[in-house]
Amino acid sequence: MANFGNLMDGFGIVFSAYHLGLMAVGVLLGILVGVLPGLGAPNGVSLLIPLTFTMDPISAIILLTSMYWGALFGGSTTSILFNIPGEPSSVATTFDGYPMAQQGFATKALTLAFISAGIGALFGVGVITILSGWVTQFALKFSSPEFFAVYLLTFCSFIGMGSGSPFKAVVSMMLGFAFATIGMDGMSGNMRLTFGITELIKGISFLVAVIGLFGLGELMQTMEEGLRFNGIHARIKVRDVFGAIISLPKYWVTLLRSALIGCWMGITPGGPTAASFMSYGLAKRFARNKSGFGKGEPAGVIAPETADHSAGTCAILPMLALGIPGSATAAVMMGGLMIWGLTPGPMLFIERPDFVWSTIASMYLGNVMAVILVLATVPLFAAILRIPFSIIGPMIVVVCFIGAYQISGARLDLWLALGFGIVGYLLKKLDYPIAPMVLAMVLGDKTEDAFRQSMIFSKGSLTIFWTNSTLVAVIMTLALLLLLWPLIGRLTGRLRKTI
Amino acid sequence: MTRLTVEIAVACTAALAGAIVSYGSLKIGTGWGDAGPQPGYFPFYIGLLIVLASCCVLIEVVIEQRRRKQVFLTREQGHRILTFFLPMLGFVAVSMVLGLYVGLALYLFGVMTIQGGYRIGKALAVCLSTIVIFFVVFEKWFQVPLLKGPIEALLNIY
Numbered sequence: 001m002a003n004f005g006n007l008m009d010g011f012g013i014v015f016s017a018y019h020l021g022l023m024a025v026g027v028l029l030g031i032l033v034g035v036l037p038g039l040g041a042p043n044g045v046s047l048l049i050p051l052t053f054t055m056d057p058i059s060a061i062i063l064l065t066s067m068y069w070g071a072l073f074g075g076s077t078t079s080i081l082f083n084i085p086g087e088p089s090s091v092a093t094t095f096d097g098y099p100m101a102q103q104g105f106a107t108k109a110l111t112l113a114f115i116s117a118g119i120g121a122l123f124g125v126g127v128i129t130i131l132s133g134w135v136t137q138f139a140l141k142f143s144s145p146e147f148f149a150v151y152l153l154t155f156c157s158f159i160g161m162g163s164g165s166p167f168k169a170v171v172s173m174m175l176g177f178a179f180a181t182i183g184m185d186g187m188s189g190n191m192r193l194t195f196g197i198t199e200l201i202k203g204i205s206f207l208v209a210v211i212g213l214f215g216l217g218e219l220m221q222t223m224e225e226g227l228r229f230n231g232i233h234a235r236i237k238v239r240d241v242f243g244a245i246i247s248l249p250k251y252w253v254t255l256l257r258s259a260l261i262g263c264w265m266g267i268t269p270g271g272p273t274a275a276s277f278m279s280y281g282l283a284k285r286f287a288r289n290k291s292g293f294g295k296g297e298p299a300g301v302i303a304p305e306t307a308d309h310s311a312g313t314c315a316i317l318p319m320l321a322l323g324i325p326g327s328a329t330a331a332v333m334m335g336g337l338m339i340w341g342l343t344p345g346p347m348l349f350i351e352r353p354d355f356v357w358s359t360i361a362s363m364y365l366g367n368v369m370a371v372i373l374v375l376a377t378v379p380l381f382a383a384i385l386r387i388p389f390s391i392i393g394p395m396i397v398v399v400c401f402i403g404a405y406q407i408s409g410a411r412l413d414l415w416l417a418l419g420f421g422i423v424g425y426l427l428k429k430l431d432y433p434i435a436p437m438v439l440a441m442v443l444g445d446k447t448e449d450a451f452r453q454s455m456i457f458s459k460g461s462l463t464i465f466w467t468n469s470t471l472v473a474v475i476m477t478l479a480l481l482l483l484l485w486p487l488i489g490r491l492t493g494r495l496r497k498t499i
Numbered sequence: 500m501t502r503l504t505v506e507i508a509v510a511c512t513a514a515l516a517g518a519i520v521s522y523g524s525l526k527i528g529t530g531w532g533d534a535g536p537q538p539g540y541f542p543f544y545i546g547l548l549i550v551l552a553s554c555c556v557l558i559e560v561v562i563e564q565r566r567r568k569q570v571f572l573t574r575e576q577g578h579r580i581l582t583f584f585l586p587m588l589g590f591v592a593v594s595m596v597l598g599l600y601v602g603l604a605l606y607l608f609g610v611m612t613i614q615g616g617y618r619i620g621k622a623l624a625v626c627l628s629t630i631v632i633f634f635v636v637f638e639k640w641f642q643v644p645l646l647k648g649p650i651e652a653l654l655n656i657y
Binding site: 167223409 | 523571611644
C-alpha cells in the first residue's frame with residue numbers, strides 16, 4: 001500500500017490555504033472558459049500556462065488541473081441550459097439535458113450531471129491511484145525503441161479509432177509533426193525548415209497552435225452558425241438538489257458502466273468526447289425504456305457526464321507515467337510540465353514523488369470543490385451568457401491573442417495564431433480531426449528522438465522495433481493492427497455483403 | 500462555392516505543404532551521417548507522408564458523390580464570418596504597430612459601436628476599464644508585459 005501512503009503525503013502538501021485558493025480560482029476560471037463559446041479546456045489551459053512560469057510546479061499543476069475540471073463542468077452547464085455544448089465532450093449531454101431543462105427540471109438535470117460527473121472523476125482518480133505504481137514499474141523497463149513503439153501506438157489509435165476519414169487524420173497528424181520539426185534540431189543543432197526566418201529558430205509553440213485551432217477556429221465556426229442563446233432561467237432550488245441526489249443510486253449500473261468506459265477511453269487515448277458518446281450509446285442500448293432517450297431521460301444525462309469526467313481524469317495517468325497524453329487538454333498540460341523543467345514519464349514518479357502525488361491528491365479535492373462551486377455559481381455563469389455577443393466575442397478574441405503573445409513575447413506569434421485560426425476553422429468544417437495535430441506537435445520531438453536513438457542503436461535497421469524485447473514487438477504489432485483497422489473493417493464489411 | 504471545391508483546395512494546399520517540408524529537409528541531409536540519421540531524415544518522410552495522405556484524401560472526396568452539391572458556405576454565413584474575421588484581422592494589424600493595449604481598445608470600441616450599436620460613452624467606458632484591468636492583471640500582478648507601441652512610449656509607460 002505504498003501508493004496510499006504517498007497519497008496521504010500528497011494531501012499533506014495540497015492542504016494549504018494557498019493551494020486550496022488556487023484550486024478555487026482554477027475551478028472558477030475553468031467554469032468561465034467552459035461556459036464561453038469558443039474557449040474550451042485545451043485553449044483555457046494554454047492561456048494560463050504563460051502565467052504559471054513564475055510559480056512552483058506543484059502550484060502550477062493544481063491551477064491547471066483545477067481549470068480542466070472547471071471547464072468540464074462549465075461545458076455541461078451550457079449544454080443543459082442553452083443547448084450549446086461549451087465543450088465538444090459535452091455534446092452528448094445536450095441530447096437529454098436540454099429537454100429536461102425545457103420541461104422544468106433544470107435543477108434536477110444540472111444536479112444529476114454535476115454529481116455523476118463528480119462520481120466519474122473520483123472513480124477515475126481512484127483508478128489512477130491504484131494503477132500508477134504498477135504503470136511506473138512497467139514503464140521503467142522502457143528504452144528508446146519501446147518509447148517509440150508506445151508513441152506509435154498512440155498515434156495509430158487516433159487514426160484507427162477515429163470516426164472520420166483515416167487519411168484526414170493522417171494529414172492532420174503529419175502536419176503537426178512537420179510543425180514540431182520547425183526550428184533548431186535538438187540533436188544536431190541544425191536549423192530545420194526555418195527558410196531563413198529568424199523568428200522561427202525557436203520553433204512554433206504548440207500553445208499558439210492550440211489557441212488558434214481551438215480558440216479562434218471554434219469562434220469562427222460559432223459565428224458562422226449564427227449565435228443564438230435560448231437560455232432557460234436557472235434558479236437552483238436546494239430541495240430539488242437533494243431530490244436528485246436521492247434518485248441517483250437507482251442508476252448505479254449506468255454510473256458504473258459509464259465510469260469504466262471513461263477510464264478505458266481516458267487511458268487509451270480515445271479521449272473524453274469519444275467516451276461520452278460511447279457511454280450514451282450503450283446506456284440507450286441497455287435501457288428498458290429506449291423511447292425516453294432524447295426526450296429528457298435522466299440516464300441520458302448521467303451516462304455521458306460520468307464517462308466524460310472519468311475519461312478526463314484518467315487521461316492524466318498516461319501523461320504522468322508514460323509521457324503520453326490521453327486527450328488534447330492533457331497534451332497541453334504535458335507541454336506545461338516540460339516548460340516547468342519536469343520530464344513526464346516513469347522517472348517523474350521516482351524523482352518528484354511530491355509533485356506526482358500532490359497532483360493526484362489535488363484531483364480528489366479539486367473535483368469535490370468543482371461540484372460544490374459549479375452548483376453554487378450556475379445562476380452567475382448563466383447570466384454571463386446573457387451579455388451581448390458584440391462585447392463577449394471581441395473580449396474572447398482579445399484574450400486569445402494576448403495569450404498567444406505572452407508565450408514568448410514574439411510578434412510573429414500573433415500572426416501565427418490568426419493563421420492557425422483559419423486552418424482550424426477550415427479543418428473543422430471539412431471534418432479533419434484536430435486533436436491528432438496538437439498531439440503530434442507536443443510529442444513530435446520526443447517521438448523523433450526516440451526513433452533516431454533507436455536507429456543509432458540498431459545502425460539503421462528497423463528490425464530493432466521487433467527484436468529489442470517481446471514488449472516492443474507486442475506494442476508495435478498492436479499499433480500496426482490499429483493503423484490498419486479501418487482497412488480491415490472495410491474489407492470484412494465487403495466480405496459480409498458478398499456472402 | 501461547393502464543399503467539393505474547398506475539399507480539393509485544402510487537400511492540394513496540404514500536399515503542397517508536405518512537398519515544401521520534404522524539399523526543405525533535402526538541404527540538411529536526409530540520409531545517414533556520422534551520428535545516425537541526419538536532421539532532415541525524419542521531416543523528409545513526414546513531408547512525403549503528407550503528400551501521400553493528401554492525395555488519398557483527394558481521391559476519397561472525388562469518389563464520394565454525395566458531397567459534390569453540398570454548399571460550403573451560404574451567402575449569409577459568409578457575411579457573418581467576414582464581419583467577425585475582418586475586425587479581428589484589423590486588430591492584429593493595428594496591434595503590430597500601436598501595441599496590444601491600443602489595438603484592443605480600438606477593436607472593442609469599433610465592434611461595440613458599429614456592430615453592437617452601443618452608444619459611444621458606454622463603449623468608451625468598457626474599453627477603458629478593460630485596458631485598466633488587463634494592465635493591472637498582466638503588468639503588475641503576473642508581471643508579464645504585453646506588446647506596447649509608440650503611444651505608451653510617449654506616456655512613459657513600460
